[in-house]
Amino acid sequence: MSPKESSIAPVEQPFIDGCHQGVLRLQRCTRCHRHQFYPRLVCGYCWARDLEWVSASGKGRIASFTVVRLAVSPAHEAPYVVALVDLEEGPRMMSRVTDCDPESVQIGAQVKVAFAETSDGAPLPVFEPDND
């Protein structure tokens, strides 16, 4: 469960660096001040090109999820939970929900980011139940 490091685009590098440091980073537009994910050359909302990188709180809620029972790649061992997580800052991202029983996952549940080691790339941001 890891993208190839070699394919990292310059616009993605600060995000990858953050993953190595255990920090979830987002782009924020300096004009309209909205956060966006995935990284782009331009703000998708107002088309300003002047974007800054900020650290996200790492907190979010599960917008939806599924338990994959049948994997298609040997890189993934079923069952596992693929989820869409709404970050506190606004953007939605795909991820995994880990460190819990897959049967206990629910839409709306609060989660916090963690970083899963990968065999051939940067640690991958995943989410765990946030019981705080």
Next chain:
Amino acid sequence: MMGSLRGKVAIVGAADTAVGKVPEMSATELCVDAILRAVADAGLKKGDIDGLVTCNSMSQPMLYHAEAIAEYLQIFPRYCIAAGAGGGTTFSILHHAASAIATGMAETIVIAMADSLRSGLTREQAMLMQSSTGHPRFEQPYGPTVPAYYALIAQAHMAEYGTREEHFAEVAVACRAHAARNPAAQMRDPITVDDVLNSRMIADPLHLLDCSLVSDGGAAIVLTSAERARDFPHDPVYLLGVGEGHIHEHISQAHSLTTSAAREAGARAYDMAGLGPSDMDFAQLYDCFTPTVLVELEDLGFCRKGEGGDFLTSEGIGPTGALPVNTHGGMLSHSHPGNPGSMFALTESVHQLRHDAGKRQVSDAKVGLLHAQGGIMSSHTTLILGREAG
């Protein structure tokens, strides 16, 4: 300013190849076979075709697919292009081909698509096809399978509107009931809601029987101007409305998980046709997975948002339902050779509107709606077809 495409073009030829398991033919050969059959159905000859639109195949991908098919058949069109919008390609290219006829780029266009997903893929190609969907850095590393993407939509709908697995299962049951009346369908044995719910869980809440088939097959149609359309052997089937909607590629970027751009596509098609959902005698709705149909029923206005589950159980979409949907059996039960999947919804609609659909004929069908989407609810096109030009 161009006028509306309403009533300007008509389908005058339509044909399918054999579908299901067709190991004796490659994707290219299936495409060629479909073209020959559709041109024969239109009563045309080799030299009559001056436009060709195709879609690349997964099993025999080519850099210049439409050129290659034209070359194979030794036809020399003045309009020739391959397009790709996943499962949405069929109706999207019909939109473009209709515009090409209306603007004089071509007079008689063949639209043809085929693939050989059941027999023609190497293991590597099959893996690549499964894993190439999704954002390579921000989705694929998490191992989302194609059913998983649609499961995310289904789960969100269940949480937001109280939809249940049983509702999704009704779609599979209805498609199979239609397929039982279609000798060409790949899967024809009737199934029940319990059969769907008891089939293997693939990605919650989607069971095996909530997922469409994997097939070989192809189909083609012949499109020409409405003025010429009366000179053909079969009753012409007119394009009355067409509309598209495009909001995202990746499901993680969708504005809503439960409302799709089918809403925009449908509204644009209804507006052009001057018709609404209640005018439709049947609908062919893209059914890669059962929840897709439920969302489309809502977004295309056949019921209110969130009431798709009730519509499926109380109104029904089977052969005796209030709105027959996927009268050939759909991709859930007729066939699903990948991108060409919705071609069969198109050729089926031609037969319904010609009134030659045999045992599955919708009584006195005058107008039908077709909807397809490609990607993960990404590229949406709605067509409205009718027996009369307007």
